[in-house]
Amino acid sequence: MNELDLKKTVDSGQIFRAYDLGNGVFEFISRDRRIVLDEKENIRERIEGDRYWRCYFDLDRDYELIMKKASELGDEFMISACRAGAGIRILKQDPWEMLISFIISQRKSIPAIRTSIERLCKLFGTEKGEFYAFPTPEQLYGANADMLKTCGLGYRLEYILDAAKKVYLKEIDLEGCFLLNDEELANELKKIKGVGDKVANCIMLFAYSRFSRVPVDTWVKRITDEDYGGKEPFSKYGEDAGIMQQYAFYYKRSVD
DNA sequence: TCCCAGGCGATCT
DNA sequence: AGATCGCATGGG
Numbered sequence: 151m152n153e154l155d156l157k158k159t160v161d162s163g164q165i166f167r168a169y170d171l172g173n174g175v176f177e178f179i180s181r182d183r184r185i186v187l188d189e190k191e192n193i194r195e196r197i198e199g200d201r202y203w204r205c206y207f208d209l210d211r212d213y214e215l216i217m218k219k220a221s222e223l224g225d226e227f228m229i230s231a232c233r234a235g236a237g238i239r240i241l242k243q244d245p246w247e248m249l250i251s252f253i254i255s256q257r258k259s260i261p262a263i264r265t266s267i268e269r270l271c272k273l274f275g276t277e278k279g280e281f282y283a284f285p286t287p288e289q290l291y292g293a294n295a296d297m298l299k300t301c302g303l304g305y306r307l308e309y310i311l312d313a314a315k316k317v318y319l320k321e322i323d324l325e326g327c328f329l330l331n332d333e334e335l336a337n338e339l340k341k342i343k344g345v346g347d348k349v350a351n352c353i354m355l356f357a358y359s360r361f362s363r364v365p366v367d368t369w370v371k372r373i374t375d376e377d378y379g380g381k382e383p384f385s386k387y388g389e390d391a392g393i394m395q396q397y398a399f400y401y402k403r404s405v406d
Numbered sequence: 407t408c409c410c411a412g413g414c415g416a417t418c419t
Numbered sequence: 420a421g422a423t424c425g426c427a428t429g430g431g
Contacts, residue, residue, distance in 0.1 A: 163412060256413040262429045263412085304427030309414085346414050367412035399412075 152213055154197075155237025156189050162238045162400050164356050166251055166264045167271070167284070180206060181244045182276065182283035208239045216390045216397075223386065227377045228394060234404060235397030245324040245357040246317060247284045252352040253309045253344040262302070269301040290314035309344025316342055332360055355392040362388060364395045369402050 156176040160168045167179040174189040185203055187193045197203045204210070217236075220228040250270070255263050274285035274293050285293070291314040303310060316322045322342065327335055335358060339350040348367055354360035364370065364384045374382055384391040384398075 252412080253414095255411090257411055257426080258413095258428080259411040259430060261411095261431090265429075302428055304429090305414095305425095306427080344414065348413060352412075365412070368410095369412065403412095 153237045154194065154207060154209070154239055156187060156193070158235065158238045158400065159241065162235075162396060163260060163403070164352075164396065165241055165243065166260070166267050178206075178241075179281055179284075180241075181247060182278060184278070184281050206242050208242055211239075213239065213393065216387065216393055219387060219390070220394070225383070227373070228383065228387075228398065231394070231397040231401035234401040238396055238400060240359075240361065240393060240396060241356065242359060243356050244284070245327065245353060246287060248353045248357040249313055249317070249324070249339070249342070249345070250284075250290070250310060252349040252356075253313060253342075254303060254306055255352070256306065256344070256349065266302045273297050273301065287314050287318040291318040306344060309342070312343040313345075328358060332363070335360070351392075355395075361390055361392040364391050367399075369399050370395060373398055373402050 157170060159165070160170050160176055160178075165178070169177045171177055171186070175186060176189070177184065177186050183202060185197075185200075187196070194209070197207050198209060213236075217229070217232040220232050251263070251267055254266050258266070270290075271282040271284055274289045274297075275282035276285075276289075277283075290310065293314075298307060298310075317324060322338060327338055330338060332354065335354060336347075336350045339345050339353055340347075345353075348365050351363040351365040354363045355365060370384075374380060377383070384395055387394045
């Protein structure tokens with residue numbers, strides 16, 4: 151019950167710095183932290199003992215209620231999505247890291263996003279022994295322009311620089327943003343170049359625990375068009391719509 | 407080689 | 420407000 155499936159979570163498109171190392175071993179990197187988990191061991195016990203990772207893996211939320219709601223509604227596609235996505239959890243990630251990661255994500259494939267982010271970390275992040283921390287706003291704001299150009303950011307480069315500038319110079323306070331309501335938060339994030347509705351919703355869902363937000367990307371559009379005849383199927387899940395979106399995203403990609 | 411990727415900003419009607 | 424269009428680059 152209420153399992154945590156590391157493999158599915160790594161592949162769920164919400165985290166770009168998580169890796170399947172093989173043999174049931176998975177690595178997750180967040181900010182300047184790293185955890186390596188072996189699913190053959192009691193991972194739940196291990197995570198529960200650590201304040202940061204317990205919060206990160208969202209262990210205290212009941213993810214089974216949403217399946218019940220899909221069943222009550224007779225929502226067949228979402229029932230299948232819940233079944234396929236069981237064990238995926240919405241990771242509580244860092245706002246700055248999500249901001250940069252999802253600016254990069256636009257019109258890029260997930261493997262290409264990973265490549266760009268890893269280059270950024272390796273070139274500008276602080277070395278932590280076996281890995282590199284995600285670069286801070288200061289590190290990106292002061293980044294060498296020629297080195298930045300080697301990260302495959304394309305036209306998104308100016309967006310990244312705008313984000314680094316606004317956050318480093320405190321025009322935008324990402325920690326203070328936790329106090330804002332959903333609409334205020336979305337508007338604040340969209341002051342940054344390269345942040346539109348979709349990227350803002352990703353940041354809100356994956357960093358600010360705004361579970362009602364549904365990032366509408368190419369896959370979600372396809373679900374709406376192909377499986378619901380053009381009628382948006384997520385809002386009826388209310389405060390859990392973002393979780394359902396994540397299951398549906400995972401499911402749709404898996405059957406494509 | 408060709409096609410498209412977890413969209414967005416600019417520029418129109 | 421809503422519809423179109425160009426966009427840099429890397430994977431498959």
